[in-house]
Amino acid sequence: MARRVTLIDVARHAGVSRTTASYVLTGAGRVSTATRERVQASIETLGYVYNEGAASLRRKGRTIGVIVPNIDRPFFGEVLSGVESTFTASGYMALMVSTRDRLDQQARLLRMLREHQVAALAIIPATGSNHDLVSSIRSWDVPTVFLSRYVLGATEPYVGSDEVLGGYLAADHLVRAHRCRSITYLGGPKLGVARIDRLTGVHRALAESGSEVNLVDLTCESTVEAGIRAGHELAGSGLPDGIICHNDTVALGVARALFDAGHAGATRIIGYDDIATAQASIPSLTSVATNGRLLGETAASALLAVISGAEPAVRSHLAEPQLIVRESCGDHA
Amino acid sequence: MARRVTLIDVARHAGVSRTTASYVLTGAGRVSTATRERVQASIETLGYVYNEGAASLRRKGRTIGVIVPNIDRPFFGEVLSGVESTFTASGYMALMVSTRDRLDQQARLLRMLREHQVAALAIIPATGSNHDLVSSIRSWDVPTVFLSRYVLGATEPYVGSDEVLGGYLAADHLVRAHRCRSITYLGGPKLGVARIDRLTGVHRALAESGSEVNLVDLTCESTVEAGIRAGHELAGSGLPDGIICHNDTVALGVARALFDAGHAGATRIIGYDDIATAQASIPSLTSVATNGRLLGETAASALLAVISGAEPAVRSHLAEPQLIVRESCGDHA
């Protein structure tokens, strides 16, 4: 097995010094076109490949840590696709890890990322993340952007969507267009900031409506199965006029359970995120669209800006969600 | 901004040599418990963090490249979650990239991964990958496992599911349980190996059945929208007795289109992969289950085995898919 070919080999082969060879690689320093071409040729024939690891010992590295609660949840998948493509397009690579939404995992992975010298960090914090996370990141002193979920008291840039507005849009629609008098908010981790914000929006919509609305607040896991279970419980204990689900996956489960319980179309169901299959479901799912992919791209760009030091102080960015009205809250009651 | 604290600092602070300090980190070499504790303490108080990058210059690195066609497709998301958790559990980190199923992207990303000195490679090759990919990887000489899709002529370990069997199960069900006389296979890239294998299975089932069956073979993108379009076309040109879709996403789109065209329940629909929402759809979707997460875990474990050199020759592994029969091919025609 042949020894790795190094920059020194290239330099020797081209009859120049390491420095010059390095210059043609990085583009820095001025090199005559003649030598440049000679070096390029040597690189070709020798089959040299750049050693990013070694280079990182001197200059800043080109890998970025990406922390996500669940890599297999459709919405996060969309976000990740945006993040990843933006990074690799700029020559960076994403070191992706999934915390399974657990704080201990998050801490462990954070440490690993640190040992890997990532140049920056994009993180969708695990539910329950508090100032410990923030101060841990601060002491580390690496460019960071929070994504999709924020941490109270954090001052680092945050890219997400306006959860309050999202909750408002959903509730407003139920109350105004459908005159709902009882609404259930279902799903999400009890302590999640997104959940709390959306409920704030819901309350606001209810208050504005002026009418008396009974709001019930239920928690569940973000899985189809949990949605189905919750749906059956709701069917048993009396259906509200409308249900706002924490995400589409849960909403689909609920719809299924109500169908099985003989309550198809008996109430309005609104999902969240507008994942790809929401439009295909029967009935098609009304949902608050957040465009995860764009979110990921925006966050990644912001982070790249911080890294290159271009931006003096990157402000946070809140995207406006949009209510996509479909059949699941039509008036077929 | 304080200078990075290095192992030398730790050694100095603990009053030992670099070697000793390094030994307590790696566990190699014998160190007295007394000194070990002293060093540990110094590490704590100084806030030392291991520099994986620097270490990789001497020993083998601990990052693994993971190449995937589309990070945002539910099935791949499941696979990735298995891959990632297995790697990080073993102290490795996954450098994930998405090729968008394009060969040029794949080549580019492969090069980047190489520059990043990944210790191994797990790859779901882009559609159309041929021996060029294989030989490129071979010349590079890095432990590799192919995942979910294989490349003809590749001898490296492959972890996937038995596509032929999957196609067989679906077709056999349609022909035997539902006496279908016309079947359409819909979706997937025309050249995809999975597609070809599944069709082989379909043909086998038809042959075994002994009856005359008209098989139509249609291609489409793996999106809900494409499924909807295809569904409308099918509705216009006459429905077959049964439709086998290349994946659940397409299947859901087709079901929706048929519903809209007034053909709800007019034919049997079978999906592939059994993603989470398949069971929730109305009607619930019959699907060939492949357990992506397990696939990812298996592949990652295999790769880790190869890395540690334990396994002399890791054989490939084909998981048996399973047909989950649900309402979408019930007898409500």
Add this chain to the structure above:
DNA sequence: TTGTAGGCGTTATCAT
């Protein structure tokens, strides 16, 4: 059990 010293492949500083 602990210390010495050389090397991993690159970048950056300072001459020339």
Add this chain to the structure above:
DNA sequence: ATGATAACGCCTACAA
């Protein structure tokens, strides 16, 4: 425009 040389932080014979 190009070259010599010192880092960067760690690992690992080899010596003590």
